[in-house]
Amino acid sequence: MDDVTKSLNVTLSHTLADGHCFLHAVALQLDETQNTVQAYEFLMKAIETESRTNKNQYTNFNDEDSGRLDLLVHKYLHDKIFGHAAGDLIPQITSNALQKSIHIYSEKDGGIWKTIVQPKITLQINKSPFLVYLKDYHYSALINEKNATISKSSSSR
Numbered sequence: 001m002d003d004v005t006k007s008l009n010v011t012l013s014h015t016l017a018d019g020h021c022f023l024h025a026v027a028l029q030l031d032e033t034q035n036t037v038q039a040y041e042f043l044m045k046a047i048e049t050e051s052r053t054n055k056n057q058y059t060n061f062n063d064e065d066s067g068r069l070d071l072l073v074h075k076y077l078h079d080k081i082f083g084h085a086a087g088d089l090i091p092q093i094t095s096n097a098l099q100k101s102i103h104i105y106s107e108k109d110g111g112i113w114k115t116i117v118q119p120k121i122t123l124q125i126n127k128s129p130f131l132v133y134l135k136d137y138h139y140s141a142l143i144n145e146k147n148a149t150i151s152k153s154s155s156s157r
Contacts, residue, residue: 019080050097101129
């Protein structure tokens with residue numbers, strides 16, 4: 001992973017292992033000048049709003065799937081239950097909610113894999129993507145070197 005962090009000019013910033021590590025990894029990158037608790041709360045509201053407002057994008061267009069989506073998102077946001085279905089949907093819902101790509105780097109089979117999650121609609125072009133690192137079901141943030149000092153001081157609040 002050291003080669004990737006050097007080539008991207010980023011620092012690996014570990015996140016709290018509380019079931020919301022993905023949210024913490026994104027929240028660290030939302031706004032380096034704001035409190036990460038505020039960013040985390042904003043992110044939770046954005047995911048909940050996106051999943052309700054655009055429910056048909058995440059279900060098979062029937063009431064049963066719609067109810068399961070509500071339950072899945074609720075369990076993830078409020079009970080911190082992150083199963084395989086949430087692992088697939090939450091990054092996409094987050095990308096759509098924030099209208100920004102998420103690049104997920106992970107180590108597999110001795111190499112580094114990159115998964116790009118694109119928002120369905122992007123209103124602003126040229127936004128830098130959120131960069132996260134996934135290892136053993138845990139997400140960490142990949143913070144731009146020039147913002148690393150600011151982010152570290154924000155995360156301690």
